Amino acid sequence: MDHNLLIDVRGLLKVYGEAESEVRALDGLDAGVARGEFVAIMGPSGSGKSTLMNILGCLDRPTGGAYILDGRDVSGLSKNELAEVRNQKIGFVFQSFNLLPRLTALRNVTLPLLYNSAEELTDAEAEARARAALESVGLGQRLQHRPNQLSGGQQQRVAIARALVNRPPLLLADEPTGNLDSRASVEIMDLIHALHRQGVTIVMVTHEPDIAAHAERVICVKDGRVLATSAAGESPCLERALQGVELA
């Protein structure tokens, strides 16, 4: 087991359906993400990239293979254990923000702390922690705002604060700039870079090459396998993946 790897995935298999209607969304995928790394995952639709994200996010369990997250094999955990792993190890950032519309920014950020059974935080401690997380993303002045009172970029920053409030080692971002204009996208990518510099491991799914270019490394997925891995920039993997998108 390589302890430098935060994510170590071997022979990952995910099969939907049975017998003739069987679909192999993941077909023996191998990949690794080092601690502190910033990795983008690209791939055409139907490549298995969403399935991979769901399994990496512990929202789904693989049919076969191993998934070692932070030194622990999580591929066979129960629902309750997976919930705890999601709470402690993973911060989610979604394309559509997924903030609860009727709650203030502060209450939205407090949500993961409600389910944190590892640290028995008091209500005051939880609120202080959520406040600090919002301040760290530059929203110290927007604590009591509802999502509809915030811009898209601000909403995504609230979501990032929420993802970080339990101090997970891994940030999983699924098209984090997909619903944002270019200026807000730059803001969010700057914030993600800042988090990366602070040592957070970042795995980001995107289909936009210029967003993927922010990552240190790009993993391209096709037909349930890793097609190629390359450093960001003018990588052949990126080109091929792009062609795949266009062909699909």
Added chain:
Amino acid sequence: MKSSRIFATAWEGLTLNKVRSFLTTLGVIIGVASVIIMLAISAGTEAAIASQINALGANLIIVSPMRGVPGASRTLLLEDAFALEVAVAGVDGVSAEQAPAAQTVKAAGVTLDAIDVIGTTADFPDVRDYAVGEGRYFTADENDRNAKVAVLGAGLALDLFGAESPIGQTVSIGSVKATVVGVMAAKGMVADVDYDGRIYLPINIVLDRLMPSTSLGGDRVRTIYVKAENQDRIDSVITQITAILAERHDVDPAKPDFSVQTQQDIIATQEATTAAFRDLLAWVAGVSLIVGGIGIMNIMLVSVTERTREIGLRQALGARPADVLLQFLIEAVILSLVGGLVGVALGVGGAYLLGEFGTMQTEIVPASIPLAFGAAAVVGIFFGYYPATRAAALDPIDALRRD
């Protein structure tokens, strides 16, 4: 998740949609309030009946002819009453009563039709706890002498003589002219009988002059009231009465041609009737609670569907199935408990107002409050459980993808 936080989260979920939450609780509010009000009404009815029966007089034993007994050739006679007065120990008084058909009563130029006449013995005021207001009641001696004396009910005295004192005046009751010797104190309506509107005569006069045809078979009376000295003597007095009358009537004491009842017997019979009524009301109220519960289940199912994305998000952030289950279950329980509380307040208030300003007598049954409230809680848990399990069973991936 800590239990206090589960409550806070559930409460938050409810306050976000206040109107809907209120409408959802309405079913439970109505159910709980109606349980309390209906039980208060039936308890009030029972209490009213009991107080009316007690108003007949204290420690009263009521002897009446048994109707429809084969071979009962003789009925209750005036002589039976005298025999009881002489022979039964532990008795304060015996009063026989007989009522002829309603009579026309005339006095001082006033004529009143259809006045109820009651023939009694001299013990009547004592036995029936019915005080004389002015003048006096007639005596046993006057009754024996067939003296033509009368005592008026308070209302009748007013109708006949107005402000003038009726004492010493003459009234004619049908064919009998009698001198008024007293007026009873006001008593009002008891068990649908207007005591104040009647005229009281010695029973001998009534039997001789107003009911001559019945005297052929002896002096029949409709009721003999026996007043026991105290509560403890009642059983012994009943035993004696039964033995004496059975011997006089020559019947088997086990199959008498008369009935001996206490007020408690009558109250118990009445209660059996009202108990059936009360049970019916309780069932109706219970059904409305269940309907309220179904309302809660319905809204919780809608809520789970609407908030699928929220549930998916909470799961992604680390909520275990049990956390989601409890959140929704507690929302349902809070709905029904709040409904229960408001229902108790409305029920108690409504029962009070009905009793105070309505035509019904109500008496709030203390046990009905925890009963109704507990039933509301049970309804919340029972009907909240299914929607909550649906929420907990959601797959986070599907839930997050849902619009």
